[in-house]
Amino acid sequence: MPEQTGRLSGKSAIVTGAGSRADGIGNGRATAILFAREGADLLLVDRDEAAVEATLEMIRAEGNDAAVAVADVTSTEDCSRIVAEAVSRNGKLDILHNNVGIGGRGTVEDISLADWEHVQRVNVTSMMLTCKYAVPAMRESGGGAITNVSSIAALRPRGLTAYSVSKAAVATLTQALAVDHGRDGIRANCIMPGPVYTPMVYAAGMSDELRERRKNASLLRQEGEPWDIAWAAVFLASDEAKYVTGVILPVDGGVTVRGPDR
Ligand SMILES: NC(=O)c1ccc[n+]([C@@H]2O[C@H](COP(=O)([O-])OP(=O)(O)OC[C@H]3O[C@@H](n4cnc5c(N)ncnc54)[C@H](O)[C@@H]3O)[C@@H](O)[C@H]2O)c1
Numbered sequence: 001m002p003e004q005t006g007r008l009s010g011k012s013a014i015v016t017g018a019g020s021r022a023d024g025i026g027n028g029r030a031t032a033i034l035f036a037r038e039g040a041d042l043l044l045v046d047r048d049e050a051a052v053e054a055t056l057e058m059i060r061a062e063g064n065d066a067a068v069a070v071a072d073v074t075s076t077e078d079c080s081r082i083v084a085e086a087v088s089r090n091g092k093l094d095i096l097h098n099n100v101g102i103g104g105r106g107t108v109e110d111i112s113l114a115d116w117e118h119v120q121r122v123n124v125t126s127m128m129l130t131c132k133y134a135v136p137a138m139r140e141s142g143g144g145a146i147t148n149v150s151s152i153a154a155l156r157p158r159g160l161t162a163y164s165v166s167k168a169a170v171a172t173l174t175q176a177l178a179v180d181h182g183r184d185g186i187r188a189n190c191i192m193p194g195p196v197y198t199p200m201v202y203a204a205g206m207s208d209e210l211r212e213r214r215k216n217a218s219l220l221r222q223e224g225e226p227w228d229i230a231w232a233a234v235f236l237a238s239d240e241a242k243y244v245t246g247v248i249l250p251v252d253g254g255v256t257v258r259g260p261d262r
Contacts, residue, residue, distance in 0.1 A: 002037055002062060007238045009039030012090035012141075014082060016073050016130060017100035018044035019051025022199035027149060028099035029055045030226035031233045032066065038234055040095065042066035043086045045073065073100050073126035083133035092141035095237045096134040098127045098148045098170075103200070104162030116162045123166035127173055135181055143185025147236045148174045149229070150192045152252050167192075171248050178246035187245035189236045194252025196224035218253030219262060 013035055020026035025033075032044050036059040046052035049070045059066050069085055071078035086093050104111070104119035127148050138144030153160055154167035170190060177188035195201075195214035215223040232251045235241055250256050 004037050004039065004064075006039040007234060007240065008035055008095070011040050011094040011237070012043075012086050012092050013040040013095035013097065013237065014043045014045060014086050014093065014130070014134070015097045015099060016045045016082075016126070018055050019046035019048045020055070020199050021048075021051070022203040024199045024202075025226045026198040026200055027193060027196065027226045027229040029058070030230035031097055031099060033058055033062070034227070034230045034234050035095075035097070035237070036064040036066055037062065038238070040237075041090045043082060043089065044068045045071050045082050047072040073098075073130055074121050076129055079126075079129040080133045083130070083137050087137050087141075093134055093137040094141060094144050096130060096138075096144065096146045097233055097237065098130055098146070100126055101149060101151070101167070101170075102163075103160065104166065105160055107159065107161055111162050119162040120166050120169070123163070124169045124173065127170060131173075131177055135177075135184070135186060138186050139181070139184040144187070145237045145241070146174075146177055146186065146188040147233055148188070148190045150174075150190050150248070152192045152194045152250055152256050154192065155250075155256050174248065175246050182245060187236075187241065189241070189244060189246070190248045191229060191232050191236070192248060192250040192252065192256075193229045194218070194224050194250060194255045196226055196229060196251075198226050217255050217258065219255075219258050220253045222253050224251065224253055 015032045017028035018032040020029045102122045150170040151167040153164045157164035174190035
C-alpha cells in the first residue's frame with residue numbers, strides 16, 4: 001500500500017478529466033489517485049464513463065474511494081451540476097483541479113475555424129465555466145484552491161498554434177482568478193507540464209527517437225511522468241501552499257530555461 005499522509009484530508013475536491021484517453025496513467029488520472037491517497041473527498045469528473053470508472057477502480061484497489069460524475073465540462077449545465085454535486089456530498093468545495101485539455105496541431109494556415117474554436121472551448125472556456133460555479137461555492141466554504149493545467153507549449157509554441165494559444169489563455173485566466181478572488185480566500189495557480197510521457201502523447205504513437213529527443217531536452221535528461229504533475233497538484237491544493245497564489249509553475253525538468261550551451 002503506498003504511503004498515505006492525509007495532506008488533503010477532509011477537503012472536498014473535484015478533478016476534471018480524471019479518466020485517461022487510453023490505458024495507462026495520464027496527468028488527470030495520476031492526480032486523482034494521489035488526491036485520494038492524500039485523503040480528499042473526491043469527485044472524479046470525465047465525459048468518458050469507462051475511462052473515469054477505470055480510475056475509480058485504481059483508487060479502490062489502493063483501499064481508497066471517490067464519487068464519479070460523467071459530465072462534459074464545455075457544458076454550462078454540467079459544470080453547474082458537478083459543483084452542486086460536490087457541495088451536496090461534502091457540504092462544501094475546497095479544491096478544483098481543472099485538468100481537461102486536448103491537442104490542436106497546425107499553423108493558422110492549416111487549422112479550420114471550427115477546429116480552432118473547439119480547442120479554445122475545450123481547453124479554456126471549460127475552465128472559465130467550472131470556475132464560474134466553483135468560485136461562489138468556495139466563497140461560501142470560506143475559501144479554496146483552484147489549479148488549472150496549462151502547458152509549456154504556451155511559452156514555446158511549436159506547430160500547435162491553437163493548443164499553445166489556449167494554454168496561454170489558461171495561464172492568464174488563472175492569474176485573473178487569483179487577483180479577482182484572493183479576498184475570498186481563493187487561491188488560483190497554474191501548472192505547465194513539460195514533455196510528460198502520458199497516453200495524451202503516446203496514444204497516437206511516438207517514435208523511440210522522438211521520445212529520446214524529448215528526454216534530452218530536459219536539463220535533467222529525464223522524461224516527465226504524470227506523477228510529477230500530480231505531486232505539484234497535491235502541493236498546490238494543500239494547505240502547505242496557503243501563501244501561494246497566481247503562480248505559473250512549469251513542471252518540465254528545466255526544458256523552458258535551457259539554453260543552447262547546456
Ligand atoms: N502529456 C503531456 O505531455 C502534457 C504536456 C503538457 C500539458 N498537458 C496537459 O495535461 C492535461 C491532460 O492530461 P491527461 O494526461 O490527463 O490527458 P488525457 O487525454 O489522457 O485525459 C484527459 C481526460 O479528459 C477527458 N475529457 C476530454 N474532454 C472532456 C470534456 N469536454 N469534458 C470532460 N472530460 C473531458 C477525456 O475523456 C480524458 O479522460 C491537458 O490539459 C493537457 O493539455 C499534457
